[in-house]
Amino acid sequence: MVHTLERLLVRHTLRLPAQPAAGGAGTQGAAAARQFDVALMSVGFKLSAELFAALSSYDAKTVTALAARTLTTVRELVGDHVRHNTYFVDFPANVPDTAAFWAECVDRALGNEVTRPGVLAQLRDGVVDLLSLPGYGRYQHRYEEMLAAHEELTASPGDRVTLLHLGGTLHDEAAALYLALAGSRTPLGEEHLADLAVLAQHHADGPQPEAIPVREHRAVVNRARLRAGVPLLADTVTDVLRLACALSGGDVGLLEPTRFRAPSRPHRRALLAALDAVVAGNPAKLADVPRHREAWKRLGERLHPHEYPQWPHAAEVFAVARGEREAPSLAGHVEDLLARNDVTGAAELLATAAPGVLFRSLDRLLRTAADDGRRDAVLAAAERAAPRVSGRVVLSVRDHIANRADGSGGSRSGPRRVFVNRRGAAWVTEDTRPTLPAEARERLVALLDAETLRRLDVPERLLVDPAVLDVALPLSGRAAAAGIGTLPRGSVSPVDGDLLRFFTYWKQSAHRTDHDLSALVLDADYDAVTWLSYTALSSVEGVHSGDITNAPDGASEFIELRLGAVRGDFVVPQVHVYSGEHFEAVEESFFGFMTRDADQGGAPFEPRTVRMKSDLRGPGRIALPLAFQRDEEGRWKARWLHLYLRGEPQENRVEENVLTFAVLLRGLVERTPLTVRHLTELMTGAGARTEPWDGRTVPDEPVTFIGLERPDGLPAGSRVITPENLRDLIPA
Template identity: 55%
Template sequence: MDVSTIIRKTLRVPRSAAPAGDGAVVARQMDAVLATAGYKATRELLEHVAGLEPGAATDLAVDVVGAARALVGDHVRHNAYFIDFPRGVPDTVEFWVSCLRSAFVPDKRRKATDKELLALLGDGLVGLLDLPRYGRYQHTYAELLAAHDELIASVKDRVTLLRLGGSLEDETHALYRTLAESATPLGEADLGLLAELADGCADVELTAVPVRENRAVLNAARLTAGRPLVAVDTVLDVLRTACQASGGDVTLAEPTRFRSFSRRERRVLLAALDHVVAGNEGKLGDVNRFSRRFKRLGEYLHPHEYPRFPNARDVFAVARGEKTAQSTAGRAEAAFAADDVAGAAAILTAAPGMLLRSLDRLLRNASEAEQDDVLDAAAKVLGSVSGRVLCSVREHLGNRAEPDAARVFTTRGRRAWVTEDTRPPLPGDVVTRACALIDAELTSRLPRYEHLVVDPAVLDVALPLSGKASEDGFAVLPRGSRSHVDGEVLRFFTHWRQTSRSTDFDLSALLLDADFHYAGHVSWTNLRDGGAVYSGDVTDARDGASEFIDIPRDSVSAAYVVPQVNIYSGEGFDEVAESMFGWMTRDREQAGAPFEARTVRTRSDMRGGGRVALPIVFARCHDGSWTATWLHLYLTGSPNFNRVEANRAGTAGLVRGMLRRRYLTVAHLVGLMRAAGTKVTEWEPGVELDGPVTFLGVHQPDGLPDAAEVITLDRLNRLVPN
């Protein structure tokens, strides 16, 4: 594992094992460079670098600075089409006409009249992309910087602490444990990182691996190493392992093309299947959901060559339709078809997670007498349900006492669509009883902290119930999380770099009123709207391209501002070499270049499968303050020519549904801990803390006791009980 990855994931710098020496000059230089990107090295980190041999100190400093700058997007040059942005941005039509004049007026020494220009154009149609000036930088990055005054430092600028960690081996093992033992599913990037770590950390002891996808990643490494699979208790666990070992989708959302397995690997996989089914033929019911994939897997495992695994052969017999196996879900559906809701609930007690996920449907279709039976059945199995599912169902039920503003569906790939909510709401007393049952179970599982010190900024963060509801990046929060927005000017930015085809991303902003109706937009088709300003359209990104939008908070009257990135043409978000979105805040008098790393509040990757990215939404509160709510969603869009005007209705409905939803936040679990007797106090900078404390916040501050346990964004999923 390299140092940069550890820094990027934990904001800790592994200790170097290099010889001692005098690296004081390097330490001072490193600290100065970090300050320009909004970072501050702790005293321990500076002392460590200063105590290294100069060459080794330089190598470590280069890794630290490179990783820190990349986190906020400062590893690339962010040029803007209009060199004076946000000043000097012309009217949209005037700009287009100037591009036409530049292309078609032969005498550059005089300005042609509109009549002359029309005569030169004749009757032909001219595309903007055909004009030499349009969509291509007309100046270098150095010229852009020369055109802007230096950024004036402000106490409001972001300062992120970088701390000294343990040895590289210790930090690697700690990161491995954090990922493997996560109580919630990981995102794509973290799953890939776990797979990379699994090869070198096979002997690291783990307390538990509750998420099945994580188990499959670890088992795929064991399979390659010739070891037996562990913690396998369903046939799908084996299928996931085979998919991961073949470089496919461990989540089973997409089909996998299996590779050829060695005889040793075939024996391991078949032995695992045989062990799962032995003595429990009910496990065969899961085969029906993925019968095609099991048939394909059987073609690669050759189960007929291994007569000592008869139960494994039954798996493939069910997949081929030669043997019947009814699943728990199938028997429950039969009970539903017979209007026997209580019977369906009783059947689902054999699959506790499925019962909890079906609780809304069961209660919605139950009579008053059956509602008691359903809640009794749920109460019996709560102890067998994962904490993640409990939290997810608790959040869902908290929104079911009244119809949703809009019913929003999201996929694992973060695709989203909206429809009308036609479900009748659940009775308020039923919702209250069900939520009380879940809260009691969660309370019994929550960790017992002697003294919990909470940064108020973390209370509105939605519980990270899945890494797939987020993106990799810097200070990125889970979907539904809200945070306060400071600064007089809000500036969005996007940067992308194409892989092989000419690719045009368009940063845009949809403006909505208090009723979520269209109130304007800013994009390449409308460079200005009120005080909002667009930096100009860049249409080719072979060397990388950046676009910006300025939103002066006191000049924009919209109640909601929805930044989005539309793919106009070329490669998708998951095809380009690099793709990011972020936002900065600054005061007007600070000046500076379009991109200033120390003003970046968050930066997230964009790797979804849709053609329109909706990373976040900003809302104006009644008191004039602003909040940011993370979405991490993608619209399918069109294959090409996506524009903010074309998707405004769907976007407005989606935003309305997302903002009206009540998410289960950190505040809810903190409230349960407080009610259970945990001492909870609010973090105040400068106030000394005595005794053992656990700090809960977005980032770790200075001033905590040396022995304090710290839970920040990178470990927030530890709050979710197993």
């Protein structure tokens, strides 16, 4: 378990915990630290000066063991823990024309006595199945042979160097990470929720965050608290339902139905006692039950509340679920008021009972209000309720309003709206909403900004890396996938280098699985220019590494683009499930990209050149991790998407979804997310002494630093915000 916690810390914080003191330090420890540093540089990492000094004081055996564990973790972070082979051994050189390659595969099959009859029969029918050809879709050489065909990578100043820093003791670091994840003000993705569950096993009965505002986090913590025998954290009946889902290994987000297991008697008693306490304290909480009526019915069959008369209020929950007792919901009251055109009454009710719901409903209420007087009443209710609304909701509404109709009939997001749910599934629909009056918009924006500023911890000195200003604030759980170098959805970051190389890797679990890497090139009007895929192996822009159609031992595909040769303004890499297991069913799948100088050489996969690698774990059968856009000055930037489309059950291909991709991309590109720039400008306006960081000069006094990576040598007492803990920037 110690090694598991250490691995979590490296993945989440890029920090190595301080090791227990041991004898035999000195030159042996320093020599081992230097060897560790050299090994890290081969995969794009490096020890910070402070960490190197600390490791040099340890004995060589301790450093060597730590190095072995850490190298395993960082290699997995960048995707270097697997072997990346290519179909074409010389890729990116000598990639053939697609039609010529297919003809060669047919010729080879005709030359084989075993396969000749079948191919001839297909030719007579006029259609040849590529998968039936022995030379198609399978590696034709060993991994070692592929490596031998490539020169060694030449070092470049542009290669990625990610610093590892020194942390505190393992216990202190793990406790701090637990508090950060459990108390996060924005929902964690599924991977980070699983990490929280591991940490909660050790810390659920110790110090806790001041609040656990996200209900999914509370469910994970409650599962650990239940097993540790400490009181549960539950103030709604839905908290108990989420805990029951967690105990059964189900979805604590309540998006997917859970197959409830029969809980042990102690767990059954704990769940019923918690329900009884919630309802006894506030019977109005029963109004939450109808939202998940079917889940409550199924849970009741496992809990048998009638066997526990000492908790009568718990039985009321299941009576409501079965329809034997009425429990009018707040939403029902609001809808009744709106049906009677009582917008002011609806706003007042929500301001008192559910201020967060009021803020999420402001657009609708302001549109429904028929005159300035009622709009003023809605905004007045919002102003009174604002102090009781979470910071994430305040910023989410600010983000929504910034992309809303501008009062002159135009819309920043165009005539279509893009929706993205909590799991990254996306869809598009027409925007038929009327515009909001300019005066109402301005008053609401002023309210939201004032409320955000009131809660911000404004530092005396703020040091900001300009590259982080266009990073979107992580206001949703699936805003960014797990991995390295990933940024929240909507973020924009610069891309340097002559060559841009995408890669995907997958390993099937039980069935033959074919994932296809493709890249679509669009012009400024979002019309298709060309694409690269297994059906188009080469173009002016670049080349594809070849189609692999079976991955029992894992498989990789690559696309390399020469950025100077791209004829369009957008490049949209994507991964399609052509056949077999989807992204959540395979044993492993991930996507990433590398950048290189034109003369660097190297193997198809070089960890030092990896800029981003993210797991592919989402709904649907088409993944859109990010897109690349050329700006007006000709510079390329990455625009982060983290989206999944439903696609077809089989045979998804880039050329059949061009229109869908174009419409979706247009909606996202023309939308302006709320970014780090918004908060830094508020801080500056409130008196923070803000300075841009030049990438070299380290301040001599503690600062608040916001950037893409933690600089080496920041003074003790500095507060550091990077993508790994960007959620900490969201005010409470």
